[in-house]
Amino acid sequence: MNIGGRAYRTIWVGDDTQSVEIIDQTRLPHEVAVARLTSLEDTARAILTMQVRGAPLIGAAAAYGLCLALRRDASDAALDAAITLLARQRPTAVNLRWALSQVADAVRPLAPQARAAAAYRIAAEICDADVAANRAIGEHGGRLIRDIAARKGAGARVNVLTHCNAGWLATVDRGTALAPVYEAHDGGIAVHVWVDETRPRNQGAALTAFELGAHGVPHTIIVDNAGGHLMQQGLVDLCVVGADRVTGSGDVANKIGTYLKALAAADNSIPFYVACPHSTIDWALSAGSAIPIEERGAEEILTIRGRTGEGAVVSIAIAAPGSPARNDAFDVTPARLVTALITERGVCAASRDGLTALYPDRPQSDP
Amino acid sequence: MNIGGRAYRTIWVGDDTQSVEIIDQTRLPHEVAVARLTSLEDTARAILTMQVRGAPLIGAAAAYGLCLALRRDASDAALDAAITLLARQRPTAVNLRWALSQVADAVRPLAPQARAAAAYRIAAEICDADVAANRAIGEHGGRLIRDIAARKGAGARVNVLTHCNAGWLATVDRGTALAPVYEAHDGGIAVHVWVDETRPRNQGAALTAFELGAHGVPHTIIVDNAGGHLMQQGLVDLCVVGADRVTGSGDVANKIGTYLKALAAADNSIPFYVACPHSTIDWALSAGSAIPIEERGAEEILTIRGRTGEGAVVSIAIAAPGSPARNDAFDVTPARLVTALITERGVCAASRDGLTALYPDRPQSDP
Numbered sequence: 001m002n003i004g005g006r007a008y009r010t011i012w013v014g015d016d017t018q019s020v021e022i023i024d025q026t027r028l029p030h031e032v033a034v035a036r037l038t039s040l041e042d043t044a045r046a047i048l049t050m051q052v053r054g055a056p057l058i059g060a061a062a063a064y065g066l067c068l069a070l071r072r073d074a075s076d077a078a079l080d081a082a083i084t085l086l087a088r089q090r091p092t093a094v095n096l097r098w099a100l101s102q103v104a105d106a107v108r109p110l111a112p113q114a115r116a117a118a119a120y121r122i123a124a125e126i127c128d129a130d131v132a133a134n135r136a137i138g139e140h141g142g143r144l145i146r147d148i149a150a151r152k153g154a155g156a157r158v159n160v161l162t163h164c165n166a167g168w169l170a171t172v173d174r175g176t177a178l179a180p181v182y183e184a185h186d187g188g189i190a191v192h193v194w195v196d197e198t199r200p201r202n203q204g205a206a207l208t209a210f211e212l213g214a215h216g217v218p219h220t221i222i223v224d225n226a227g228g229h230l231m232q233q234g235l236v237d238l239c240v241v242g243a244d245r246v247t248g249s250g251d252v253a254n255k256i257g258t259y260l261k262a263l264a265a266a267d268n269s270i271p272f273y274v275a276c277p278h279s280t281i282d283w284a285l286s287a288g289s290a291i292p293i294e295e296r297g298a299e300e301i302l303t304i305r306g307r308t309g310e311g312a313v314v315s316i317a318i319a320a321p322g323s324p325a326r327n328d329a330f331d332v333t334p335a336r337l338v339t340a341l342i343t344e345r346g347v348c349a350a351s352r353d354g355l356t357a358l359y360p361d362r363p364q365s366d367p
Numbered sequence: 368m369n370i371g372g373r374a375y376r377t378i379w380v381g382d383d384t385q386s387v388e389i390i391d392q393t394r395l396p397h398e399v400a401v402a403r404l405t406s407l408e409d410t411a412r413a414i415l416t417m418q419v420r421g422a423p424l425i426g427a428a429a430a431y432g433l434c435l436a437l438r439r440d441a442s443d444a445a446l447d448a449a450i451t452l453l454a455r456q457r458p459t460a461v462n463l464r465w466a467l468s469q470v471a472d473a474v475r476p477l478a479p480q481a482r483a484a485a486a487y488r489i490a491a492e493i494c495d496a497d498v499a500a501n502r503a504i505g506e507h508g509g510r511l512i513r514d515i516a517a518r519k520g521a522g523a524r525v526n527v528l529t530h531c532n533a534g535w536l537a538t539v540d541r542g543t544a545l546a547p548v549y550e551a552h553d554g555g556i557a558v559h560v561w562v563d564e565t566r567p568r569n570q571g572a573a574l575t576a577f578e579l580g581a582h583g584v585p586h587t588i589i590v591d592n593a594g595g596h597l598m599q600q601g602l603v604d605l606c607v608v609g610a611d612r613v614t615g616s617g618d619v620a621n622k623i624g625t626y627l628k629a630l631a632a633a634d635n636s637i638p639f640y641v642a643c644p645h646s647t648i649d650w651a652l653s654a655g656s657a658i659p660i661e662e663r664g665a666e667e668i669l670t671i672r673g674r675t676g677e678g679a680v681v682s683i684a685i686a687a688p689g690s691p692a693r694n695d696a697f698d699v700t701p702a703r704l705v706t707a708l709i710t711e712r713g714v715c716a717a718s719r720d721g722l723t724a725l726y727p728d729r730p731q732s733d734p
Contacts, residue, residue, distance in 0.1 A: 029687035195690070197668070199566060199590040202685060205668075209687035221692040223566040223668055224591045225624025229660070229698035232626070257592025259599070263630040293596070301564065301572075301590055304671060306683030316673030316683060318569060320396035320576035323562070325588040331596035 001168040001182075003032055003214050009173045011052065011060050011127065013120070018071060020064040024051045025169060029210040030306075030313045037061075040069035040082050047089040047096075050201065054170020055244045055280055056130050059095030062086045063123035066103045070119050074112035079104060091292040092253055092330045093244040094282045099126055127172045133277040133344035134174035141180025141240065141275055141342040142187065148237050149189045157190035157218070159237045161227050164198045164255035165207035166242025166275060176242040176275040178208070180342065185217045193219040194230060198255060200300040200327060224257050228264035239265050240342070243276040250335030250350030251288025252276075256328055262337035271339040274350065278343060281355065283362060288332035298325035368535045368549075370399055370581050376540045378419065378427050378494065380487070385438060387431040391418045392536060396577040397673075397680045404428075407436035407449050414456040414463070417568070421537020422611045422647055423497050426462030429453045430490035433470045437486050441479035446471060458659040459620055459697045460611040461649045466493055494539045500644040500711035501541035508547025508607065508642055508709040509554065515604050516556045524557035524585070526604045528594050531565045531622035532574035533609025533642060543609040543642040545575070547709065552584045560586040561597060565622060567667040567694060591624050595631035606632050607709070610643040617702030617717030618655025619643075623695055629704035638706040641717065645710060648722065650729060655699035665692035 001008065014021045014036060024035040026049060035051055037043045043065030046052050052061045069082035083100050090096055106122045107115040149158050164170075166177035174182065184191045193212055198204035205221050212219040222230065230236050239261055245253040252258070252274050265272035285291065302325050305315045319325065338350035348354035368375065381388045381403060391402040393416060402418055404410050410432030413419050419428045436449035450467050457463055473489045474482040516525050531537075533544035541549065551558045560579055565571035572588050579586040589597065597603050606628055612620040619625070619641050632639035652658065669692050672682045686692065705717035715721035 197566070197686070199564065199592060205686035205690070207687075209690035213687055213690055219690065221668060221686055221690050223623065223694075225566060225622070225627065225698075226693070226695055228626040228630065229623055229695050232656075232699065255592075256590065256596055259595040260592065260627040260631055263595065263634055264627055267630055289599075301588060304673065304683075304685060306671065306685040308681060308683055314675060314681070314683060316671075316675055316681060318671060318673040319564070319572035319588055320574075320580055323572070323576035323580055323586065323588050326593070327590075328593055328596050331592075332599065 001173060001211065001215060009127070010057050010169055011064065011172060020068065022046060022052050022061065023169070025053060025207065026051050029206045037064070037068065039072070040065050040085065043068060044085050044089050047086065053203070054165065055093035055095040055242065056171040056176065056277060058090055058093055059099035059279060060123065060127050060130060060172050062096050063099045063103050063119070063126050066100065067116060067119040067123050070107065070116040074115040076108070079108070090294060092294045095279045098279045102126060130172040130277065131174055134171055134176055134179045136344035137176055137275050137277065137342050138174060138179030138183035140346050141273065142183030144238065144273065144342070144347070145180055145184040145191060146187070146189055149184070152237070157192045158184070159192050159194060159235055161194040161196070161230070161236045161239045161261065162208060163196040163204065163241045163258050163261055165203040167208055167211045169207045169211055170242060176277065177240045178211070179275065180240060181217060182215065185215070191217065193217060194227065194236060195219050195221045196224050196227060196257070196261070197221055198257065199224055203255070227261050231264050231268040231270055236270055238270060239272045241274055243274050243280050244330055245291050246274065246276050246281045246341065247285040247288055247291070248281065248283045248355060249286045249352045250338060250341065250354065252333045252335070252338055252350070253288060253291045253293070253330050254333065256331050259331040259333045262333045266337050272337060273340055273342050274338050275342040278359060278362070288334060291332055293331070294329040296327045296329050298327055301325040301327050368540060368578065368582060376494070377424050377536055378431065378539060387435065389413060389419050389428065390536070392420055392574060393418050396573045404431070404435065406439070407432050407452065410435060411452050411456050414453065420570070421532065422460035422462040422609065423538040423543065423644060425457060425460055426466035426646060427490065427494050427497060427539050429463050430466045430470050430486070430493050433467065434483060434486040434490050437474065437483040441482040443475070446475070457661060459661045462646045465646045469493060497539040497644065498541055501538055501543060501546045503711035504543055504642050504644065504709050505541060505546030505550035507713050508640065509550030511605065511640065511714070512547055512551040512558060513554070513556055516551070519604070524559045525551070526559050526561060526602055528561040528563070528597070528603045528606045528628065529575060530563040530571065530608045530625050530628055532570040534575055534578045536574045536578055537609060543644065544607040545578070546642065547607060548584060549582065552582070558584065560584060561594065561603060562586050562588045563591050563594060563624070563628070564588055565624065566591055570622070594628050598631050598635040598637055603637055605637060606639045608641055610641050610647050611697055612658050613641065613643050613648045613708065614652040614655055614658070615648065615650045615722060616653045616719045617705060617708065617721065619700045619702070619705055619717070620655060620658040620660070620697050621700065623698050626698045626700045629700045633704050639704060640707055640709050641705050642709040645726060645729070655701060658699060660698070661696040663694045663696050665694055668692040668694050
């Protein structure tokens with residue numbers, strides 16, 4: 001997608017053909033900065049500190065982390081150690097583990113001297129496949145928006161509510177939840193997005209609003225508390241969110257607060273869609289309660305970064321001094337609250353039957 | 368209640384027996400500052416800018432605003448103009464209009480020269496009645512917490528989730544939703560409070576955490592997104608919130624986001640209580656959808672105040688530059704999601720029958 005007229009992906013191999021470059025998302029929306037990763041440890045840190053975030057993107061980043069590890073030491077032991085290190089940076093998103101398996105399965109049969117080059121090829125394929133999957137999700141989800149637009153009639157805009165950032169910044173390009181929005185907007189549908197700010201890290205206000213604004217999509221930031229009220233007022237036509245892990249039976253782990261919006265959507269008979277490529281599906285799990293939920297540091301709640309009037313980016317303390325905080329990063333929305341999943345193969349019920357109908361041939365390498 | 372060992376109410380008449388002093392809540396938790404109001408206009412501004420906030424407290428403040436107005440001009444015209452000015456500062460909380468009626472009904476039959484002194488007496492009575500009502504709410508609600516503690520058994524703490532600030536800072540003293548918590552804590556029950564930060568103005572993280580900490584009540588700040596997940600995890604025993612207006616049929620207008628927590632409580636079979644004195648009940652309204660919902664400025668979402676590492680209090684911009692925001696301040700929780708109302712007369716069903724049983728004699732001056 002474009003920032004200031006220049007096309008970007010969120011991750012790419014540098015001009016030296018070895019290092020990996022990323023848009024440093026901890027510095028958005030205040031500045032657009034590129035960070036260079038030259039080692040496994042750089043990559044692990046970028047994932048942990050959320051310089052890269054979003055389930056599909058941390059999968060791609062992890063794949064490149066293995067590339068950088070194998071450049072230094074292509075032994076089985078080094079490969080195993082790198083996988084262990086990268087996998088433990090973020091426990092909830094299954095794409096991370098999926099991408100590590102994709103690379104590991106491909107390089108393990110090879111002689112060590114051939115492994116790094118093969119890993120770079122697989123990582124590039126993962127990136128390209130992510131973009132293709134997201135384009136397909138955009139087409140399938142775009143039709144849902146187009147249908148609502150047709151029902152509302154000419155002149156009425158379609159109001160989409162989304163939580164967190166599952167836009168192109170959460171993927172290699174194009175996004176999952178926002179792909180249908182871009183597809184509809186680019187196709188001339190009048191679409192407007194309610195952007196949940198998504199405390200504590202404000203990926204909505206910082207990233208979703210930034211990328212929608214850069215693409216010219218009308219949007220309005222709201223606090224996470226507001227979505228239920230807007231639904232009661234008839235101001236939301238559909239919700240679309242991404243996912244960090246979808247169980248084989250359709251339960252959805254996604255950014256903390258997703259469950260509350262799904263409850264409100266159900267209470268107001270508003271469709272609630274979850275956009276996810278197959279790499280987000282954890283076939284082995286049935287119950288969402290089995291998904292490990294990452295707990296992050298309290299400082300993400302107690303302090304916040306922003307721009308002063310003079311343009312300096314500073315961090316300030318916002319809560320009562322001395323009060324503790326707890327920071328669960330994700331919650332689980334049960335399948336019963338999900339109207340449908342939007343995958344690269346089409347739209348399906350959030351159930352084992354629904355998923356199996358779309359993926360009768362699910363890849364052996366999928367978890 | 369105490370701050371640093373000194374007993375405070377949130378509002379009181381100054382040593383000069385005329386001016387009105389308040390704790391300036393826009394400066395908490397970063398500093399405890401007292402502001403002096405010497406005119407009607409001072410009071411209107413204090414209500415609008417939320418130097419005083421919380422439905423019961425803005426009622427008390429409005430009563431004192433009339434006192435200050437009548438000191439300057441005790442004519443009928445001045446009285447009417449003062450009521451009009453004060454009533455329009457905040458549209459949602461009904462206590463504001465209730466308190467204005469209390470004062471106006473008492474002073475209107477009097478000769479102008481007697482009105483100001485009478486108004487000060489009524490305002491003081493409103494304040495004392497608020498404290499008494501809150502103590503009674505504390506006793507009735509405290510029993511609910513005590514019952515849960517008994518059921519959980521020795522050693523287990525009772526986890527209360529609250530939204531916004533309905534503590535002593537939202538009232539003249541003692542609080543509505545937090546009165547039962549103080550009652551239980553002071554009575555030796557192990558109680559812990561999950562404090563929703565309550566974006567955009569963060570009354571939870573700033574005020575509720577501050578006052579619970581000052582009183583020594585164990586608590587943990589969470590983002591507004593987290594409550595549903597904590598309920599799913601079995602970490603919430605009951606929810607207690609305040610109200611800005613309760614209709615005669617039990618619908619509850621309260622801080623934006625309350626509805627989402629009520630949905631989650633219902634989905635997890637957790638009791639959801641609303642604490643409200645009779646001055647919060649709008650007998651004339653049945654449907655919550657008829658309650659006017661205040662929309663405040665976008666800057667409350669797009670910027671935030673806090674302390675730098677050097678201790679300076681600054682305001683910073685936190686969202687993508689140029690993105691608009693919408694700021695509805697309240698939402699309506701339908702009565703079907705409210706387990707019960709906790710009033711100064713006892714606990715009742717959130718319904719016209721429930722309320723009428725407790726208030727068969729409802730005061731003629733109530734709205």
